[in-house]
Amino acid sequence: MQAPVLPETAPFTTEQRGWLNGYLAGLFSGGNLAVAKSTGSVSGGAANAPAIPTKSLRILYASQSGNAESIAFSLGDRIKGASAGDGVVWAPVVSSMDAGAGVEWSSESHLVLLSSTWGDGEMPDNGKSFWKFLESDAAKALSHLTFSVLGIGDRNYARFCAAGKLLDARMESLGATRLAALECLDTDYESGAGAWKTKIAESLGAGAAVAAETEKAGPVGWSKANPFPAPFVENRRLNTKASDKDTRHVAFS
DSSP: OOOOOOOTTSSSOHHHHHHHHHHHHHHHHHHHHHHHHHHTOOSSGGGGOOOOOEEEEEEEEEOSSSHHHHHHHHHHHHHTTOEEETTEEEEEEEEEGGGGGGSOGGGOOEEEEEEEOBTTTBOOGGGHHHHHHHHSGGGGGGTTOEEEEEEEOOTTSTTTTHHHHHHHHHHHHTTOEESSOOEEEOSSOHHHHHHHHHHHHHHTTOHHHHHHOOOOOOOSSOOSSSOOOOOEEEEEEOSOTTOSOOOEEEEEO
C-alpha cells in the first residue's frame, strides 16, 4: 500500500502540495510502523517504505530569561516537515548555543541564531562558549553556511541587541551567506517575532508551512494584545514634602 497523495488538481500551490504530501507520508509511515511493532513484525509491506529525505536546519539560541528559546522552538515547529525542494523536507534541530561548538558543521547548510543581550551588551550565559568558538580559527568551518540572526534587546540600553549584532557581523566576516538580514527586536517583541518567523520560512522556501499552519486561538479575554481600559483612581506621593525624591503610589481600578 502506498501513502495517500494529493492529486495535481487539488487547489494548492506546488509548494503547499509538496508539504502536505510529505506530512501525509510521515503520518502514514509512522502509523504503519507502530502497527508492525505491535504485531512483532516489521518486514514487508508499507512498514519498509523508504523514509522521506530530510535537510537539516540548525537553530541555536542564547537566552537568559527564555524569550529567545521560546521563539527558537516555535520557529522549529513552523518549519518542520516543510518542503525544501526536490522531495526533501526540512528537519530543524533546535538547541542552545552551548551545543554549537560540537556540531559537525561540514554536513550542515543552514544556521539560524537567536540571542538576547545581557548586562552591558554581553552574551547570555548559554551563548558565551559558542561566541568563543566563533572567535577562534575553528569557526572557519562555518564559512559555507547560509545564516540569519535574530537579536532581542531593550532600546533603553546604549548597546541595544549587541549580542545579536556581534553574531551577525562575525558570521559575515567568516564568509557565510545571509539568508535574511539581521532583525533586532525590542522588549515588546511578540508581533515582530511572528513576522520574522514568516520571513525566515519564506526565505527557506517553506512558505507553505506557514500557509498550512493553523494558529491556536487563545482564550477570549483581556491580555497584553487586548488591554483592559482600567480607570485611574489614585496617584499618591509617598515622600514627605521635604524630600528631594518623588516616589508615587499609583492605582488603577
